[in-house]
Amino acid sequence: MSNRISNNKRIAKNTLLLYFRMLFMMVVSLYTSRVILNVLGVEDFGIYNVVGGVVAMFTVISGSLSAAISRFITYELGKGDQSKLNKIFSASVTIQLALSLIIVVLIESVGVWFLNTKMTIPADRMVAANWVLQFSIITFVINLISVPYNAAIIAHERMSAFAYISILEAVCKLAIAFLIMVSPMDKLVFYAILMCAVSVLIRFTYGHYCKKHFTECTYHFHWDKDILKKMFGFAGWNFIGASSAVLRDHGGNIVINLFYGPSVNAARGIAIQVNNAIMGFVSNFMTALNPQITKSYASGDREYMMTLLFQGARLSFYMLLMLSLPVLVNTHYILVLWLKLVPEHAVFFVQLILVFAMSESISNPLITAMLATGKIRNYQIVVGGLQMMNLPISYVCLRLGCIPETVLIVAIVISQCCLVARLYMLRGMIGLSSIQYLKKVYFNVIVVALLSLAVPGLLSKCVEESFLSFVLLSLVAVVCTVIVEFYVGCNGKERAFVTEKVGKVILKIQNR
Numbered sequence: 165m166s167n168r169i170s171n172n173k174r175i176a177k178n179t180l181l182l183y184f185r186m187l188f189m190m191v192v193s194l195y196t197s198r199v200i201l202n203v204l205g206v207e208d209f210g211i212y213n214v215v216g217g218v219v220a221m222f223t224v225i226s227g228s229l230s231a232a233i234s235r236f237i238t239y240e241l242g243k244g245d246q247s248k249l250n251k252i253f254s255a256s257v258t259i260q261l262a263l264s265l266i267i268v269v270l271i272e273s274v275g276v277w278f279l280n281t282k283m284t285i286p287a288d289r290m291v292a293a294n295w296v297l298q299f300s301i302i303t304f305v306i307n308l309i310s311v312p313y314n315a316a317i318i319a320h321e322r323m324s325a326f327a328y329i330s331i332l333e334a335v336c337k338l339a340i341a342f343l344i345m346v347s348p349m350d351k352l353v354f355y356a357i358l359m360c361a362v363s364v365l366i367r368f369t370y371g372h373y374c375k376k377h378f379t380e381c382t383y384h385f386h387w388d389k390d391i392l393k394k395m396f397g398f399a400g401w402n403f404i405g406a407s408s409a410v411l412r413d414h415g416g417n418i419v420i421n422l423f424y425g426p427s428v429n430a431a432r433g434i435a436i437q438v439n440n441a442i443m444g445f446v447s448n449f450m451t452a453l454n455p456q457i458t459k460s461y462a463s464g465d466r467e468y469m470m471t472l473l474f475q476g477a478r479l480s481f482y483m484l485l486m487l488s489l490p491v492l493v494n495t496h497y498i499l500v501l502w503l504k505l506v507p508e509h510a511v512f513f514v515q516l517i518l519v520f521a522m523s524e525s526i527s528n529p530l531i532t533a534m535l536a537t538g539k540i541r542n543y544q545i546v547v548g549g550l551q552m553m554n555l556p557i558s559y560v561c562l563r564l565g566c567i568p569e570t571v572l573i574v575a576i577v578i579s580q581c582c583l584v585a586r587l588y589m590l591r592g593m594i595g596l597s598s599i600q601y602l603k604k605v606y607f608n609v610i611v612v613a614l615l616s617l618a619v620p621g622l623l624s625k626c627v628e629e630s631f632l633s634f635v636l637l638s639l640v641a642v643v644c645t646v647i648v649e650f651y652v653g654c655n656g657k658e659r660a661f662v663t664e665k666v667g668k669v670i671l672k673i674q675n676r
Contacts, residue, residue, distance in 0.1 A: 192334040196341040197437045206507050208352045210426030213433035215296045238319040238458040250380040255391050256312035257383045264305045271301050284425045292352045299356035306363040313370040336362040408551030415555045416571040423562045435513035454532045461536040474604050476529040481609040484525050486645045488518045490638035493624040497634050516572035523579040530586045543589045550582050612653045616645040
């Protein structure tokens, strides 16, 4: 019991550290996006997003291995085998180096051909787009090699280091926003060069920290067939899930480019920036929670793992709803206030991508539990196969003349289908009760969402758009969400726990 209390405190502490990091990064990200959009213009901003998407398409290869690396490092920490941990880390670095070479060859051939023959890029920007592709390749490879180091920091739950290094990255990107204003060359190319330079700096920072603090993070080349076989076996089946997510997100962006051009890519890019800023808060919580789910499975504490799954899913949704609702009822005004220059379709893209994020949030703990088992073949065939349908269905819809936002509507529908499949598969994998999950998580969050939306949703229809109405609607949305989550979303024990903690904070303030 004392160990569980210690673990819960660690989750809370790490989440708090990551929140401070995310708050700073969110402010910087939103400001830099505005500056970069205005300096580059809608067309070049869209080109950068979609060309970067061509490179990101190749994460279909790396994503599966990255998940394998994170899972194996965290699992062995739960087991406490230091010798095997070092072998896994070294094998991870070797795999990523080999994979980097393969991906560079693929992008320099297939990627360059696709960019120059299939994508909708203005002729006078094609040279710049090719330079963006080259620097995006370098950035991608550097980030790929950093994966084992990032996984080690998260597995050790050293979130303070993760937070500080991320803040350094945000500061560098803030500097980029000012430097491109005085660019001595093509602004789009200069932006790609600076983003690449930041990746190099962050990569060496991660490497230095890990070598200094974690004994297993010293690379030694050796060929351990047993470890490599297990990691590639895990990654091979996880390839289906990783590829389906990449095809859904970046493939959808490329499909939009084929039918609507870079200006609509810019609108979707803005929506992704808003989503990343808000999702960062929830992902911080999951980053702190995920190692505990994996370690509890590795140590055989299934009861604690189930508690983390149910509470983690609900809390993820609650946090995302509280942050998203003010944006959903003020989307147009927020974009005008933030960007001044608002691309067409951006408002609906933002609203849909936030709904999609909420749909996915209650599945994230389930995915972590699935990866912890290591037995993922059947799961990935079923769930990954469903997600694969995003790209062909989206392509058919756009070819039939549907609006570009249809890509996200399709993603939301398939997300719900995948949740049903996850519940069915995890019943056999970890003994998860689908009935209990639906009762304690799914129906719970639906009721909370609908009740929270009722008042601010109706109020938004009755007031004219202004700064005063924006403040009023945001305040009403947050207050309604907090009240509904506390009285409807939480059970008696959770309400008592929250009341106790809030009481202690108030008492400390009064005693000062």
